[in-house]
Amino acid sequence: MANNMPVNTALADAAQFGFSYPSAQAPVCISVPWLSIPEWVTSSEAFVSTLSQNLPPKVIDTIHIHEYEPSTVVNVLLFLSFIIFLFIRQRFWIRCKVVLHHAEETVPINYTDGKSGEIKTVPLRTLVDEWCPALVREPGNTFSPTPWLPNGHLQTIWAAMIADFAVQKVTYEREKILFPDGGNAALDWCPGPSTHPFDATPTIVILHGLTGGSHETYVQDVVDVVVRCRGYRAVVCNFRGCAKTELTTAQLYSAGYTDDLDYAVGYIKKKCPGAPLFGIGFSLGANVLTKYVGETGTDCPFVGACAVANPFDLLAGARALDRTWLGRNIYSPRLGQNLIKMFRKHMHHFQDTLRVTPKTLSTVRTITEFDDLVTRRAFNFRTVHEYYRRNSSAQFVPDIAIPTLLLSALDDPVVPKEAIPLYEAEANGNVILATTERGGHLGWFEGTGVWGMPKRWNPEPVAQFVTAIVEAWSSLPPDMRRKSGTGSGTGKVVRWVKNGGHGGSSVGLSPVKTSPPPFKSRYKGTRQQSIQRDIVAMAEKELGKIAETSAGPASPTTTTAAAVAKEPAASSPAPSALSPSSTAVATRGSQTLIKPAPETLTILSTLRLLWYLLTLLRPIKRGRINRATVVAALAAAAGIYVRRRNANKFVFI
Numbered sequence: 182m183a184n185n186m187p188v189n190t191a192l193a194d195a196a197q198f199g200f201s202y203p204s205a206q207a208p209v210c211i212s213v214p215w216l217s218i219p220e221w222v223t224s225s226e227a228f229v230s231t232l233s234q235n236l237p238p239k240v241i242d243t244i245h246i247h248e249y250e251p252s253t254v255v256n257v258l259l260f261l262s263f264i265i266f267l268f269i270r271q272r273f274w275i276r277c278k279v280v281l282h283h284a285e286e287t288v289p290i291n292y293t294d295g296k297s298g299e300i301k302t303v304p305l306r307t308l309v310d311e312w313c314p315a316l317v318r319e320p321g322n323t324f325s326p327t328p329w330l331p332n333g334h335l336q337t338i339w340a341a342m343i344a345d346f347a348v349q350k351v352t353y354e355r356e357k358i359l360f361p362d363g364g365n366a367a368l369d370w371c372p373g374p375s376t377h378p379f380d381a382t383p384t385i386v387i388l389h390g391l392t393g394g395s396h397e398t399y400v401q402d403v404v405d406v407v408v409r410c411r412g413y414r415a416v417v418c419n420f421r422g423c424a425k426t427e428l429t430t431a432q433l434y435s436a437g438y439t440d441d442l443d444y445a446v447g448y449i450k451k452k453c454p455g456a457p458l459f460g461i462g463f464s465l466g467a468n469v470l471t472k473y474v475g476e477t478g479t480d481c482p483f484v485g486a487c488a489v490a491n492p493f494d495l496l497a498g499a500r501a502l503d504r505t506w507l508g509r510n511i512y513s514p515r516l517g518q519n520l521i522k523m524f525r526k527h528m529h530h531f532q533d534t535l536r537v538t539p540k541t542l543s544t545v546r547t548i549t550e551f552d553d554l555v556t557r558r559a560f561n562f563r564t565v566h567e568y569y570r571r572n573s574s575a576q577f578v579p580d581i582a583i584p585t586l587l588l589s590a591l592d593d594p595v596v597p598k599e600a601i602p603l604y605e606a607e608a609n610g611n612v613i614l615a616t617t618e619r620g621g622h623l624g625w626f627e628g629t630g631v632w633g634m635p636k637r638w639n640p641e642p643v644a645q646f647v648t649a650i651v652e653a654w655s656s657l658p659p660d661m662r663r664k665s666g667t668g669s670g671t672g673k674v675v676r677w678v679k680n681g682g683h684g685g686s687s688v689g690l691s692p693v694k695t696s697p698p699p700f701k702s703r704y705k706g707t708r709q710q711s712i713q714r715d716i717v718a719m720a721e722k723e724l725g726k727i728a729e730t731s732a733g734p735a736s737p738t739t740t741t742a743a744a745v746a747k748e749p750a751a752s753s754p755a756p757s758a759l760s761p762s763s764t765a766v767a768t769r770g771s772q773t774l775i776k777p778a779p780e781t782l783t784i785l786s787t788l789r790l791l792w793y794l795l796t797l798l799r800p801i802k803r804g805r806i807n808r809a810t811v812v813a814a815l816a817a818a819a820g821i822y823v824r825r826r827n828a829n830k831f832v833f834i
Contacts, residue, residue: 275331277618279322279642281309282603288610290584291661292653300661305584309613312649315642316615322642324617327626327635333592334507336621339635341515343398351401351408353417357426358448364430366441368449369395369417371408381455383651385415386446386483388466390490390623392519394424399463399489399623402637406644413651414453418445420466428527431534433559436465436495437572439473446482457654459647460486464595464623467491468574474585475577484663485650487586487643488574490593490623494600495569499549501597512595513547520551535559575602579609583663586613586646588639590620615642 287305294301303311315321330336354373359365385407389400395417404415419426420434421441434441449458460483462470467488474486492498502508521542531537535558545551553565562568578587587606591598606614617625626635654662 275619276323276325278319279316279324280616281306281316282607282614282616283612284607284610286610287613288584290650290653291657293656293658295656300657305610305613308649308653309646312652313642313645315645316613324620324625324638325627326619327628330621330624330626330635331619333590333594333619333621333624336590336592336619336624336626337512337594339626340399340621340624343634347396347398347401349396349401351395351404353395358445360432360441360444362430362432364421364428364432364441365426366421366445367395367419367424367426368445369419369424371404371415371417377414379453379456381453383413383655384449384453384456384458385413385647386449386458386460387415387417388442388460388462388470389417389419389423390464390466391516392423392523393463393466394419396424397463399637402640403461403643406640407647411644411648413647414456416449418442422523422527428530431530431559433524433556435556435560435568435572436468436492437472437568437574438560439469439476442469442473443477450482457484457651458482459484459651461489461643461647462487462491463489464492468493468495468572471574471581471585471587472572472577474583475574475580478580479582481583483583484654485584485586485647486581487588487646489588489639489643490596491574491587491589492596492600493575493602494573496566496573497600498596499569501600502547502595503549505594507594509547513549516548516595517546517551520548520555521545524551524555531555531559575600575605578602578605578612581609581611584611584613584650586615586643588615588643590617590622590625592619593622595622613646 283306289302290305290308291300291302310317326336330339351371353369353371354375356368356370357365358368387400389397400417407413408415421432422428460470468491470486471488471491474481474483502513528537535555537555541554545554549565552568557565557568560568589596589601606612625637625639627638628635
């Protein structure tokens with residue numbers, strides 16, 4: 182600012198208004214005890230404007246405005262406050278417990294008690310309670326996402342990012358196997374036969390995800406736990422053309438092609454005679470494994486299985502990806518590009534069969550477009566939706582005949598929660614379905630780890646379930662062990678009849694042998710209809726109570742609403758025979774007209790309002806709210822208003 186007068190004169194004039202300077206030589210600060218600065222003053226210009234309204238011009242010309250940047254201490258305090266906020270948020274807001282869904286009566290599991298030597302039998306759920314604390318007991322059964330990865334999108338994106346920079350922490354020994362059609366695939370053993378010769382050591386057969394391999398971090402994490410901590414052997418069955426293997430025939434793999442797995446399992450059985458086999462699948466490999474276990478039924482060569490992040494319903498997953506912006510522009514294109522990258526290296530094998538050219542391949546953008554152009558044609562499906570429907574593993578869950586764990590995250594952006602076969606799992610005593618509110622697709626990252634690198638939570642509960650089933654089977658005498666299948670060794674799953682000549686090795690639904698057992702639990706996370714039914718039942722109960730108390734004892738001239746509903750229309754009393762505060766009843770043809778009392782309308786309106794509030798708040802809790810929910814809530818409020826205005830009119834129930 183301009184300085185038009187001496188400092189001493191300005192100080193003398195300023196003293197008249199209550200100003201005080203610490204020094205006459207260098208005015209560095211000003212104290213104005215009687216001047217109140219409004220809260221909206223946030224800049225130096227606004228501050229000068231405020232002063233000009235309260236001070237004479239001679240004093241204003243001598244004031245120097247200094248704007249100070251936040252100090253280092255303030256920045257540190259803000260950073261610490263943010264860290265504390267993240268800790269509290271992770272500790273109390275985004276923690277989620279594992280929820281188990283299973284049949285009311287699970288299958289019995291036999292094992293030999295190590296202390297008494299007696300053979301005992303316990304239900305599968307009891308065995309899980311005793312051997313799998315990461316699924317049933319705190320703090321192991323509580324998944325706490327990494328603070329900066331609080332939702333499924335961030336968990337999934339982080340999993341994809343670290344996959345691009347994966348470090349090999351598991352040492353494999355590769356063996357190539359030849360299929361009957363001349364194709365080949367790679368088996369990666371850990372530990373390999375050169376250091377640990379083939380014997381009866383329990384062997385874990387692992388299937389990777391789409392275009393993945395044994396190098397994937399989610400595979401290595403599980404291999405490290407089951408081999409290093411449990412002392413088992415692991416073998417990763419890489420699909421054709423994956424994990425740096427070359428195709429030798431015009432045969433691909435798919436989400437439902439189980440012939441290669443059947444041949445590989447038969448080969449592993451011959452290599453490791455007497456060793457119990459346990460199957461673990463991830464993503465697409467989980468779909469293949471679940472379908473294979475359901476196809477083979479009681480002849481399954483595995484003693485147990487575990488499917489992690491299984492897509493279950495391929496068509497529902499494809500539609501879910503198309504519904505969201507992230508699905509259309511990030512997830513589906515990324516999956517499609519991975520498939521194109523893998524297929525382009527082996528495209529010369531399919532020039533005569535599929536007639537796919539580089540030009541047509543360049544037009545493919547999403548995974549659905551790739552499956553429509555390549556996959557469904559390679560396996561003789563008429564449409565891509567037919568390929569999705571007939572190769573979805575959810576339809577095979579009721580036929581699973583071995584102890585199986587299904588582990589899924591409800592916020593998986595690739596697998597919608599409505600695709601999870603809840604009722605099928607609860608109707609099969611061999612299946613334990615474990616869900617978490619968060620985790621993403623093949624994520625489940627928690628903690629901060631070393632140098633800020635979080636670790637996965639899911640390998641430990643998977644390893645505990647593997648240990649429970651394998652150790653229970655191994656503790657039994659040979660004559661009491663379940664006679665598992667050996668695998669056909671021919672690469673053909675012959676237990677099921679193929680459908681109509683379409684789809685290559687895909688199969689149809691098996692006939693229902695027995696009716697599923699009843700179950701009580703309901704999946705409240707996606708079955709909002711169950712809440713609605715409870716509210717409707719509650720409303721009907723309250724309506725009956727009000728009608729009974731209002732009408733009084735039954736007499737020739739008074740009756741309750743329930744009695745009128747049971748009697749013929751001719752015997753129904755006139756509405757005027759009821760008391761003024763009760764519920765009036767009349768009939769018109771086959772319909773019953775009820776005139777609710779004011780208290781009845783109040784209860785029904787309150788219950789309906791509570792129902793729509795629940796519908797409105799549930800998406801908010803999960804971090805999203807859609808327009809349909811808001812419209813439903815507004816419509817409910819309008820309906821309540823109209824019902825109260827028309828309280829004297831007859832309504833249909």
